[in-house]
Amino acid sequence: MESRKQRHQHEIKAAEALDATQNSTSNNPFAGPIGGGRGPHKKRSKKSKWLTAFLAVIVVVGFVLVIKALFTDNNAALNPQDTTFKTVKINDGSTAMQMGQTLENKKIIKSAKAFYKYAMSQGAEKLQAGTYHLSPSQTIQLIYQQMVSGPTAEPSLPKGYVMVSVGQSASQVAKNVSDKVKNVSEQSVLTALNDKKLIAKMYQKYPDLLRGVNQSDTQDAKLLDYIYPQAFNLTNAKNASDVVETMLKTSDTTMQPYYKTLKSNGLATPNVMALIATSGKSEFERRLAFVKKIAPYAQELSKKYGILASVSIAQAAHESNWDNSKLSSKYNNFYGVKTQDTTPGKSVVLDTTEYVDGKPETQQARFAVYDSWKDSMREHAETIVNGNSWNPNQFKDVLAAKNYKQAAKALYDDHYATDVNYTKLLINVIETWNMQKYDK
Template sequence: MEKEFTKRPRRKQKRPVRNLILLIVIAVVAIVAGTAYINHRGYSAKNPNDFELIEVKVSKSDNIKDVGKKLEKAGAIRGEKYLTKYAKRYGAKEIKSGTYQFSPVQSVDNVYQELSEGAGNGPVLDPQYTYINVNKTADQTAGTLADNANVSKKALLNAYSDKDLMSKMKSKYPRLFKNAKSDLTLYDFVYPGIYRIKDAKNADGLVEQLMQRSDKEMSSYYDTLEKRGMPVETAILLAENGGKKEFDRRLAFIDKISSYAKELKSQYGILPSISIAQAIHESNWNDSVLSSKYNNFYGVKSDDDTAGKSVVMETQEVENGETVTKKARFATYSSYKESMKAHAKTLVNGNTWNANQFKDVLAADNYKDAAQALYDNAYATDPNYPKAIIRIIENWNLSRYDK
């Protein structure tokens, strides 16, 4: 008799559970990959084509998060969190305080390296970029520029001083070279900033690219420069120190005090260019505490300790060829006109022990002789003082107020 076999029903496989696990794994992988991509994108340059220089001040009390917020607000990086994450991931370094130059072309890695190295050397950049500032010589920047443009460094340096190329550039960009000194090379007209140079046909072609950028950047300055008889170099020198905003602020300061400087000339015989240039130099364009708060534009000292008549502050002086910091009592004034008048009277009346102390300053009929006399007559202790005054007068064409 045959046995009957009962067929057991097959167990249903729990595929929904397997599928769920698989979906979870895929989701986790996707999230991790997505996060990695977002972080990588966040660490990269915000805009590799935006060469703007952004000034950011970092104080001693700032931590990495504080700095990240400043950079994000200024538009230098995509977000504070990326700088903070980068610091945690790659090991926190000491952040140095100072005034920095950052740019959207920098990666977070570049920014973090710059913060750890300290301010003063300009932005840390990838090799395809070149940073040119007013303190770098033609030789210092020629290597990277030439490599990026695929030309010879020697040929580039020769092109800067080539007379035929200079004539060609003057003809092509006449406003860029108007009122320029005759002893300058083409490198002196290179706009300070970040460059990403593509292949050039030759060194001359590379210099033409640089001049084209300069002409474009200076276009908003030309009308003002020409109206005031000023050279373009003045604006170029300010390009990385406040740019157009600082340029306009300085012009406003000159306009503020120039008319009164001309009045003082009729009363006391002081050349207006000297009065203005000294006010600029001594007050750092009215940016010092002594000038902006106490209206003392010339660093005039005082023995009067009456309340409201003077203030004690630190000052730097040159002694035996060395710069030393001292505390001194300085006069305070109710207005800038009072300060300028006191300065004129000092030059005319001398001091208590020598009424003719500044006779050579008064006798000078041009700003160069007057500037040198300020040092010779012991108004200033720095031997470079006359050069500084003359440079200010010529850069801003202050001699026009002497006429």
């Protein structure tokens, strides 16, 4: 098997051969006669005139295409205006050409060949495999620089661009801005993010983006909640207000395709921004479809057993990783229910994560297998109502809860889950997807 270095040597030779071929054919793009010579004529026919005109058009079009090809920079950004980032996985053992093809397929760069040639000229062996966050606004040079630094490195951006990442605090964002934008201080950015007059002005301009900003629980830097995690071109910003306005304007453009869905489902913009930014539109739509699929049955169970529908839905989503776990998608077990039943087809042994003294441990356990997801939801409700063989009242606090926050706390207190963050996680899922509306 060839080593990585040997593969790169083959690529270098291939690149040289490619250049040689291109040079031999492109040095004289107009070489060769267009048509044979003809003797003088006193009078040319209409057919001859039309043919001459047609050939002239071909020459002009060909000239334009050649000039365009000569002056097109395939190393430039695919779309300088699209500053959103996509998750791109570069597999171990990928060659520079394979990496370039992955980037082209993901619509990050213009040309795989351009990436390949640039990487070969700079040192393709320096490129590292891994999962990257890359943007169509990045040039090939910047993408190469980022992939040389490795998947944990911050994205390499053009001059004057500032990145806002998922989970960044207001202080971190303000510092990044002050480092990149002349005459703008950290404190001025922090002040602008919570300026009441600016909030009112931005709400008038972008009401769909800032829907609910006036009812927000955030005490400081309110406008940061409505800034989409992406890069922003701040080359024309002169002060902190310009910075914040530019960020919100760009975020509004990014979120436009989602407003109708968010409004019809009562979803707040800040709650889903991180998901869309990290997992994309398809995952957002998949999760929303999952909620809508099981919500009606959760309401039926709520009427029959008394468990809040929002809690039933949220637990199913969280425990099954949104119906994306093997236990859920293959065995219809939404809630991670364990069993001692060894009857063939009634159980399966799988790895699971348990928390021991607050620390996660991977263990093996036997889980129940259900004929349908409705069977799983029904048994979950019955378990909350009937408890278990040694304590039939184990989940009485869950049933007594008057709202989803009380119920989420009771599930942990009554030892349904071992994760110390279970209550917080459940409440976040419910509020992000407005599941509490199914309790009415």
